[in-house]
Amino acid sequence: MLEKIYETADYLRNRAEVIPNIAIILGTGLGELVHEIEDKKEISYEDIPNFPLSTVEGHSGKLIFGKLGGKDVIAMQGRFHYYEGYSMQEVTFPIRVFQALGIQYLFVSNAAGGMNNSFEIGDIMLIEDHINTFPEHPLRGKNYKELGVRFPDMSNAYDKDLRRMAAEIAKENNIKLQYGVYVGTQGPTFETPAEYNWFRVIGGDAVGMSTVPEVIVANHAKMKVLAFSIITDLGVIGKIVEVTHEDVQEAAQVAQPKMALIMKEIIKRIS
Ligand code: HPA
DSSP states (O other), rough: HHHHHHHHHHHHHHHHHSSSSSEEETTTTTTGGGGGEEEEEEEEGGEEEEOOHHHOOOOOOOEEEEEETTEEEEEEEEEOOGGGGGOOOHHHHHHHHHHHHHHHHEEEEEEEOOOOOTTTOEEEEEEEEEEEEEEEEOOSSSOTTOOOSSOOOOSSSSSSSHHHHHHHHHHHOOOOOOEEEEEEOOOSSSSOOHHHHHHHTTTOSSSSSSSSHHHHHHHHHOOOOEEEEEEEEETTTTTTOOOHHHHHHHHHHHHHHHHHHHHHHHHHHOO
8 A cells, every 4th residue: 555655656746846735625516626726737547556537427537736826736626435436545545645745735625415504505614523424434454654643633633723714714705604514424325304314413514425534534644634515405404405416516616716715815825
């Protein structure tokens, strides 16, 4: 595993002119954020040794090196979901490569169903914490001390300082921001009404099929994480309607520019 990570990191080091310390994962419907990236250099996942290939409609797989908010970044356009059949090691492999490249900040976006009664479709939720309901843990198995400790702390999984900055930026720009707990679930079904209710009862505000594995590994790697959910549908009793992947993509598109602005500003402000 270590060899594969280092081989991929070496390949990217040779292909990229500069190695940033910020990485961004662009979730469902948020791929257009890449248009904000300047001086782009794109590398298809299929050209990157050891990288899995992404399969879902609406996720084209490439790694993009460039500048956002005046800083060098790497963006993942397309991520690997557990429901596609990848192992947790495959889902989180890019995060390990980022770690080997010296990435210190990980910004994540996703689409999620909102369970909090005060949420509306199109809202952006700043993830304050998560609940992991995936059936497999990305750190299960041998722990490589080169990668992190056996029992990682998760008390600040979504970095407090970054969250504070995001809240300030949203306020300055009159962007309504919601706050809450993201429940990570395996999918690929959306939830039944009883499941939405269950996730609400256990303390969730939004639910989605990604993010938690990557954030766990990023914390193991001691990265500072900031993550946003775009609320694309509602899992609130009385407001639940049929939901499709297309609805999710459409709703995410609408909120996209606001999230792009927050991310850009925050990147400007971190050193
Ligand atoms: N549930 C799970 N994942 C999702 C949802 C949802 O309602 N919306 C977007 N991704």
